[in-house]
Amino acid sequence: MMKPERPVGIVGYGAYIPRFRIAAREIARIWDGAGGTPVDSKSVPGPDEDTITMSIEAARNALARARIAPDRLSAVWVGSESPPYSVKPSGTLVAEALGATPWVSAADWEFACKAGSEALTAAMGMVGSGMAQYVLAIGADTAQGRPGDALEYTAAAGAAALLVGPAAEAVAVIEGTTSYVTDTPDFFRRADTAYPVHGHRFTGEPAYFNTLRSAAERLLRDLGAKPSDFTYAVFHQPNTRFPQTVARQLGFTPQQIATGLLSPKIGNAYSAAALLGLCAILDVAKPGDTIFVATYGSGAGSDAYALRVTEALPERRGRAPLTAAYLARETFVDYAVYAKRRGKLVME
Amino acid sequence: MDLAKHWRLRHARYRLEGQRNRLTGEVRFPPAPPRPGEAEDVWEPYVLSGRGRVYSFSVVRQPPEGFEDQPPYLVALVRLDEGPMVTAQLTDCDLEQAAIDMPVEMVTRRLRDLGPTGLIVYGYKFRPIVQSGNH
Amino acid sequence: MRHVYIIGTGATAVGEHWDRSAESLAIEALNSALGTIPVSRLGALYVASALSGTLHAQSQIGALIATAAGIPGVEAVTIEAGGASGGVALRQACMAVASGAVDLAAVVGVEKVTDVLDARREAALALATDADWEAIHGVTLTALWALLMRRYMHEYGYTADDFAPFPINAHANAVANPRAMYRFAITADKVRSAPMVSEPLGLLDCSTAADGAAAVIIASEGLARELCANPVRIAGSAVATDTLALHSRSNPLWLTAAAQTTAAALRSAHLTHSDVQVFDVTDPHGIAAALALESSGFAERGTAVALAREGAITPKGRLPLATGGGCKARGDTVGANGVYQIVELVAQLRGQAGAAQVEGARVALAQCMGGIGATVATHILTLD
Numbered sequence: 001m002m003k004p005e006r007p008v009g010i011v012g013y014g015a016y017i018p019r020f021r022i023a024a025r026e027i028a029r030i031w032d033g034a035g036g037t038p039v040d041s042k043s044v045p046g047p048d049e050d051t052i053t054m055s056i057e058a059a060r061n062a063l064a065r066a067r068i069a070p071d072r073l074s075a076v077w078v079g080s081e082s083p084p085y086s087v088k089p090s091g092t093l094v095a096e097a098l099g100a101t102p103w104v105s106a107a108d109w110e111f112a113c114k115a116g117s118e119a120l121t122a123a124m125g126m127v128g129s130g131m132a133q134y135v136l137a138i139g140a141d142t143a144q145g146r147p148g149d150a151l152e153y154t155a156a157a158g159a160a161a162l163l164v165g166p167a168a169e170a171v172a173v174i175e176g177t178t179s180y181v182t183d184t185p186d187f188f189r190r191a192d193t194a195y196p197v198h199g200h201r202f203t204g205e206p207a208y209f210n211t212l213r214s215a216a217e218r219l220l221r222d223l224g225a226k227p228s229d230f231t232y233a234v235f236h237q238p239n240t241r242f243p244q245t246v247a248r249q250l251g252f253t254p255q256q257i258a259t260g261l262l263s264p265k266i267g268n269a270y271s272a273a274a275l276l277g278l279c280a281i282l283d284v285a286k287p288g289d290t291i292f293v294a295t296y297g298s299g300a301g302s303d304a305y306a307l308r309v310t311e312a313l314p315e316r317r318g319r320a321p322l323t324a325a326y327l328a329r330e331t332f333v334d335y336a337v338y339a340k341r342r343g344k345l346v347m348e
Numbered sequence: 349m350d351l352a353k354h355w356r357l358r359h360a361r362y363r364l365e366g367q368r369n370r371l372t373g374e375v376r377f378p379p380a381p382p383r384p385g386e387a388e389d390v391w392e393p394y395v396l397s398g399r400g401r402v403y404s405f406s407v408v409r410q411p412p413e414g415f416e417d418q419p420p421y422l423v424a425l426v427r428l429d430e431g432p433m434v435t436a437q438l439t440d441c442d443l444e445q446a447a448i449d450m451p452v453e454m455v456t457r458r459l460r461d462l463g464p465t466g467l468i469v470y471g472y473k474f475r476p477i478v479q480s481g482n483h
Numbered sequence: 484m485r486h487v488y489i490i491g492t493g494a495t496a497v498g499e500h501w502d503r504s505a506e507s508l509a510i511e512a513l514n515s516a517l518g519t520i521p522v523s524r525l526g527a528l529y530v531a532s533a534l535s536g537t538l539h540a541q542s543q544i545g546a547l548i549a550t551a552a553g554i555p556g557v558e559a560v561t562i563e564a565g566g567a568s569g570g571v572a573l574r575q576a577c578m579a580v581a582s583g584a585v586d587l588a589a590v591v592g593v594e595k596v597t598d599v600l601d602a603r604r605e606a607a608l609a610l611a612t613d614a615d616w617e618a619i620h621g622v623t624l625t626a627l628w629a630l631l632m633r634r635y636m637h638e639y640g641y642t643a644d645d646f647a648p649f650p651i652n653a654h655a656n657a658v659a660n661p662r663a664m665y666r667f668a669i670t671a672d673k674v675r676s677a678p679m680v681s682e683p684l685g686l687l688d689c690s691t692a693a694d695g696a697a698a699v700i701i702a703s704e705g706l707a708r709e710l711c712a713n714p715v716r717i718a719g720s721a722v723a724t725d726t727l728a729l730h731s732r733s734n735p736l737w738l739t740a741a742a743q744t745t746a747a748a749l750r751s752a753h754l755t756h757s758d759v760q761v762f763d764v765t766d767p768h769g770i771a772a773a774l775a776l777e778s779s780g781f782a783e784r785g786t787a788v789a790l791a792r793e794g795a796i797t798p799k800g801r802l803p804l805a806t807g808g809g810c811k812a813r814g815d816t817v818g819a820n821g822v823y824q825i826v827e828l829v830a831q832l833r834g835q836a837g838a839a840q841v842e843g844a845r846v847a848l849a850q851c852m853g854g855i856g857a858t859v860a861t862h863i864l865t866l867d
Contacts, residue, residue, distance in 0.1 A: 019440050047418065048439055048457035052470065056362075056456045064480075084468055092469065097362035097456050099395060283481070318481035325478050329440075357615060378616050403735075404637070405680045406629035408621055412606035415621040425630055433730040435617045435627075443682075448637050459619055467593055469619065480625050 001176040001222035002121070004128015009170020009308070011134070012068065012163035012316065014061025015279035016054045017266055017326035020044040022338045024153050030335045031148045038239035042156040042267025044333060045142045048254065051080045052090045054159035055140040056097045058272075061320035062136065062161040063098065065171070070099035074132030076106045079115025079139045079271045081187050081189070083108055094138070112187060113236055114297030115139060116160065116271040119130035121177055121303055123164035133167045141270035145196035147344055154239050156267030160275035171313040172282060172291065175306040176223055180215035198298075201241050204242075212236065212246050215302035216294045220250075223306055227251040230306075231289035234260030234277035236296035238268045252292070259284060265327060271297075278307075280323040287311045350462065354469050359393070361471035364454050366432065368394035377432040398454030400428040400474070405438060405446045422446050426474050440475040453477045459477050484581040488707035488714035489864070490827040491516040491700035497664045497814030500694040503550035505535060505544070505595040506551040508696035512796020513552055513591050516698035520710055522552055525700075526585035528559040531572035531592040533853070534819030536563065537607040538599050548591055558585075562818075565611035565853025566765050568592065569697070570722070570860025576701040577720045577862075586703045592819030593696040604692055608817070611854035613728035625689060627729055627855050629681040632770035635736055636683065639785035643683040647674040647806075648791040649769030650688050650811050656798065657808025659838035662825070664693050664814030690767035693814035697822035697827070715829050719748030719863030727857045738778035741850060744861035745779035750864040754846060756780050759863070761803045761831050761841040763824035764854070765852040767810040775850060776802060779861070798839050806831060806839040823861060832866050 022044050024037035045054070048137050063070060076095040083090045091106030100106075109115045109122075116139015123135035140159035145151030167173045186207035189196035199207070212235060220226065227233070233252045235243040240263055247257045260277030262269075269276055276293040281291055287309055294304040339345055359365040359379075366377030370390055379398055382388055406423035408415070415421070422438035424446070438446055439457055452474035460469040493515025495508050509530070513522070530545045541547065545559035562572040569592040579585040596604055609618045612627065636642065650669060657663035669687055677686040694801035707714040721744035729735050749755060759781070766772035781802055782790050790796070796804040806825035807813050810820060828847040830836045847864040 046440060046457075048459075048473065050439075050458060050468075053455070053457050093362070095359055097470070099363055099365075320480055321478045322481040325481075329478065331442075353615075385569060391802045404630040404634035406633060406684075407679070408623060408626050409679055410605060410623070410625070411602060411621060412609045412618070412623055413602040413605065416602055418621060423630070424622060425735065427633075433726065433735075435622055435730045436620050448633070455667050459621075471619065473620075 001219055003176045004124055006128045006130055007167030007173060008124050008164055009167040009173040009181040011165035011169045011171065012062040012066025013059040013171070013279050013282050014065065014161040015276050015323040015326055016058040016061070016159040017276070018043050018045045018049055018054070018157050019329045019331050021330050021332050022335065027153050028334050038153050038241065039267050040264050042154055042159055044338055044341065045267065049157070050084045050142055051078065051082050051140045052084055052093050055094045055138045055156065055161065058140065058159035058161035059094060059098055059136055059138055060305040062163040062168045064320040065316045066163050066209065067185055068134055068163065069137065073100040073104055073134050073136055075102050075123065075126060075135040076104055077109055077119035077135070077137050078169055079111070079119040081110060081112055081270060082142045082144065083113060083321035092157060093190055102269055105154050110312070111301060112297035112299050113270045113273060114277050114295040114301060114303055115136040117303040118297035119344040120162055120164065121179060124174060127164050127166065130292050134163060137162045139166060139271035139275045141142065141272055144195055144269045144342070145267065149195070151198060154268040156269045158266060158269030158276050160272045160279050162275065170310055171316050172307040172309045175308055176219060177303060177305045178215045179301060179303050180211055180218065181301035183213065184211065186299035186300055203298070207298065208238070208242055208296055209249065211300045212294050212296045212302040213249060215304040216250050219244060219304040219306060225306065229290060230256060230261055230286065230292040232281045233257050234281060235294050236274045237261060237263035237277065240264045262327070276323065282313060283317055283322045283324060285309045285313060287313060291319065351467065354467060362456055364396045364398050364472050365393055366396050367391035375430040375432065377428065377434060396428055396430050398425045400452055401429045402446065402448055402450045402452060403433060404448060407443055424474065426452055436474065437473045439473040445476065451477050485583060486704045486810060487577045487580045487717045488702050488704060488716050489699050489825065489829055490702045490707050490711035491518050491520065491715060492698070492828045492829050493770045494662055494697035494823055495695050496662045497693045497695035497816055499542055499597050501597060501855050503694065505539065505593050506547060508595065508694060509548045509593040510551050511700040512696035513589060514590065516700050520700065522554055523558055523585050525554060526590040527576065527579055527592045529562055529576050529588060530559065531562045531568035531590065531818045531822060532594060533563055533568045533611070534594060534596060534607045537610060538596065538604070548593070559655050564858040566817055566820055567853035567858040567860050568818030569824070570849065570851040570862060571858065573699070573821060573825065573862060574720050574860055580701050580703050580795040586706050588701045589698055590701060591696060592816065592822030593700045594816040594819045595694050596620050596692045596817065599693050608692065615729050623681070623691065624854065625684060626681045628768045628770050629684040631774065631855070632768065633683055635770060635773070638736070641788050642816045644671065644675055645788050645792060646688055646769030647671045648796065649766065649772050650674055652796050653766065653805040653809040653811040656806050656839040657812035659836070660807045660813060663808040663810040663812055664691065665808070684768055688768050690810040690815035692818060695814060695816040695819055696821070697819050697826050699822060699825050713833055715819045715832050716865050716867055717862055718752035718754070718865040720751070721747035722858065722860045724858050725856050729855045730864050736774060736776050738852070738856035738859065740856050740859035741775050741778040741852065742780065744859050745850065748861045748863045750760055752865065754863060758846045760844045761806060761828060761847045763805065763809065763828055764850045765808070765820060766805055767815055771815060772804060779850065798841050803841045806836055806841065821849065824849040824851060825862070828864050832864060
């Protein structure tokens with residue numbers, strides 16, 4: 001287990017989910033999804049949205065909750081597999097929009113669906129060492145799936161921002177983290193290609209399940225804790241079934257994961273997926289509640305965290321829109337609009 | 349390739365940073381150089397709240413070059429709470445939802461994509477308010 | 484200052500001149516305006532063009548037209564003030580002749596818009612808005628007028644249908660104008676059922692950008708008596724500006740520069756509002772004409788649309804407007820509009836306007852504006 005010498009926690013958090021949705025049955029209508037659908041619907045970014053714009057809104061929500069002046073941030077880090085530019089950091093633009101520039105570290109992180117939690121772990125180190133007081137770790141993605149591919153049902157959009165700071169100021173103290181990584185090629189996108197490829201059933205047991213279980217079990221063991229010690233749990237959610245299954249394998253109950261399980265309605269928000277689930281939990285958790293978080297990124301790795309909610313949370317969460325407010329503004333589009341918006345129409 | 353002309357406006361575009369007069373407290377947007385006779389530093393940077401109301405709105409259906417992929421899109425004059433009026437698009441807003449006096453809030457979105465060899469221009473748009481948890 | 488006269492006018496048909504260049508159109512208009520006056524007598528050439536630099540990637544249109552006219556060497560200059568270019572160019576000619584620096588000058592307005600496709604033309608037109616704070620948001624001039632129309636409807640309780648008399652009057656008058664682009668009448672039903680361009684503006688309340696050139700010859704009093712049997716005097720001339728961006732104005736429904744220039748032009752002509760018998764204003768949409776009439780002091784705020792509904796803007800009404808078809812039915816030649824206005828109003832004062840003639844017209848007002856009145860030029864024409 002990794003844990004900084006100086007206790008750290010989340011002093012502000014912010015979610016963002018675009019208003020557009022496409023129903024999985026609408027995708028199935030086009031691509032003969034006779035085998036059932038992995039989610040009910042997924043979020044779709046608006047035509048003027050991308051990883052940068054979604055990161056900005058999530059980050060503004062985190063800053064609003066923390067009431068931290070943006071120029072007090074020491075780092076703005078964006079984890080994503082869908083940055084608008086191949087070369088040119090998203091972090092600099094997000095930092096400018098927040099008003100955190102110029103005396104700030106800014107960079108982008110990449111690790112498939114756990115790029116955001118990579119930034120979170122690094123933020124713990126930066127604040128925990130005393131080098132920084134506040135670091136913003138963001139996970140954001142506008143994920144792409146090849147038309148007709150199984151991924152198309154789930155590849156979604158969203159952002160979550162976690163403002164890491166001293167434990168004394170936190171709404172939730174981070175009690176420890178583990179990171180488990182192997183070279184496991186379950187899913188990848190080669191440079192200069194539009195869509196990723198995935199290993200079908202290879203993405204399951206040897207990749208998602210083994211990796212996530214390893215990180216989670218190690219954290220539980222090192223903490224001397226058991227699943228029933230936690231009020232809530234949230235796992236990376238590439239679909240509805242995987243997080244349910246891994247929860248069961250680990251010994252968590254459906255009740256523990258219900259609050260943070262957003263994938264049935266918004267699909268897989270990639271780098272934001274588990275972190276958005278955490279935001280949804282923080283929206284309702286009470287002081288003293290405990291939260292278990294495990295992310296997963298193909299390639300492959302998992303970061304697990306244990307959090308304890310403080311007395312500061314109830315007052316702070318009302319200062320920005322709740323995750324539920326974003327979940328509630330659902331505007332469904334059909335496959336044609338979705339294809340146009342997501343650049344799936346051949347224009348030339 | 350247009351770079352500097354967008355770069356130098358980034359604070360105003362990304363975060364609605366205008367100016368406040370140190371003497372009178374007047375807030376203005378967009379920022380501007382001091383007028384003849386004014387002290388160099390009389391206008392200081394000031395980030396506006398981004399809250400306002402729609403003064404009027406319309407829909408663009410015959411777009412100018414560079415906006416061909418966007419129509420129909422809503423454009424509006426928005427009276428900001430601090431007083432200044434701005435021109436911007438309304439986003440996350442259905443055409444039939446827009447109304448005079450509708451409360452709106454600023455979001456930072458993509459304004460224009462200058463193509464594969466150009467910048468993506470980001471800036472302020474306005475949308476119907478997403479209520480905070482307090483409400 | 485010397486008195487200044489118009490001694491010749493000419494214009495091309497407005498439309499889609501696929502096989503014509505800007506020079507070709509300009510020279511046709513100039514030759515027509517000169518009549519028997521030798522081109523070599525021109526002391527200065529003022530060329531108004533709003534879009535040439537952008538659409539043709541050609542600057543120094545003044546030198547280009549002078550060369551095409553066979554008078555390289557003449558003092559020539561291009562005037563760009565968006566839709567006010569024609570009026571601003573006329574003002575330069577007036578000042579040159581009034582001051583005594585020049586005895587004979589030509590003003591040529593020319594616009595060639597059909598060489599590029601629609602989106603590029605819209606972008607060029609939108610340059611008359613503030614590039615950094617309006618155009619970057621995808622705003623067009625049409626959309627800005629639509630914003631004003633909706634606000635006007637909101638404040639004064641009108642519907643979009645109430646604006647129909649403006650395009651109906653413009654089309655009715657254009658039937659008699661051989662140079663007009665749309666020489667057919669339209670009905671309120673047609674206006675109402677037209678597709679939307681920029682709500683609440685429908686297609687039949689929107690002008691069409693088109694090619695065309697118009698020219699007027701400006702002379703000192705002495706030359707006017709020598710060269711022309713029926714000169715028309717430019718009794719008042721004024722140009723003023725407003726904020727480039729519409730949102731910077733304390734009341735967007737008030738065109739300050741229209742108010743200022745009308746007052747100044749009438750004052751220098753020693754005339755009052757009630758003396759003006761025929762008008763031509765920048766009227767790509769009914770709302771533009773309404774705001775021009777109100778801001779210029781010819782209608783109370785919020786009443787111009789009601790006056791139009793009552794027939795005041797027809798050739799037989801109190802405020803005859805767009806007697807040559809206006810921007811809507813003559814065709815919108817942008818930077819040349821201000822010169823077309825003069826050509827048509829001179830015909831009115833000479834009693835040569837045919838079916839659209841305003842009986843006994845002796846005082847006319849021409850007003851053109853760039854953008855949403857960021858530049859306004861107003862001229863008063865009279866018969867001596």
